[in-house]
Amino acid sequence: MPVIEVNGVVKRYRDVTAVDEVSLRVxxxxxxxxxxxxxxxxxxxxxxxxxxxAPTRGSVHVLGAAVSAGDRSAWARVGYLVEAPAAYPELTVRENLELVRRLRRLPGVTANVTGVADVIDQLALTPYADRRARTLSLGNLQRLALAKALIHIPDLLILDEPVNGLDPAGVVEIRTLLAGLAHQHGTTVLLSSHLLAEVARLATRIGILHHGRLRAEHHADQLDRQRHRHLHLTTRDDTAADHALRAHGYHPHPADGGGLQLTDEHALTRPDQVATVLVHADVPPTRLVTVEEDLETYFLRIVGADHA
Structure with missing residues (x-):
């Protein structure tokens, strides 16, 4: 059974459609x-x-139960961070987490519940444990918010932009933490982000949302196959090179910035044969390289039809 099941969900605010017929399974x-x-x-x-x-139309199920506005029945098994990190500014990191522990009615430490000291250590907050929340940097406030979401070792973790404000080392730490929760504890994670290169290192499945619609879904290991590739070459006589390649069944096109590009599958898999054709035609390549679309370019291509 899916941990999250979304069926045809629409959310409208007067004339604005924020979510438009989204269906997904996690x-x-x-x-x-x-x-x-x-x-x-x-x-x-x-x-x-x-x-x-509440959705305007459609249904949402989390952990096997239908979700309705104001229903908190599944929250005991869910950890979440939505939008900006929140904390009581005059309480210390430790006091904020102790308050969450009491509100969740958690014991101090058990086999299934992370203690306050443990989660402080897990999120690298030990040097800041006795500092008031209002004195923390944005990155450490984000760590505190994640600690609050993780303190009860949830079955499902829902995180909205979890690496906002973190430095590169912090991003790596959070990535490692989330991967460990999924692999070692079986925790299901749904996170949102605008950073494709980062989530590609972590996610097992990626959904691309644009203007409220789910534009594409891929398993992370399929991303490479979705990215455009081409063979870019230059010679001393690109016109002669074009004629030689076409005579051997290739379909070259002028490349931006000069030279020729090939997208033929046999050219991409055997660029050495392309070079051989050009050498025999007395127009040897001065440059021959496979160019692969980077992740950001792929993302912008997917949403590009509506992105201005």
């Missing part, structure tokens, strides 16, 4: 990344998953 132990530009509808969808707002 399986147990999966790290699902919801990717989109700011304003794509990621936070709205997450708020519906948590029962903070």
């Amino acid at each position: 399986q147990p132990g999966q790290i699902y990344a919801l990717l989109g530009l700011n304003g794509a509808g990621k936070t709205t969808l997450i708020r519906m998953l948590l029962g903070m707002i």
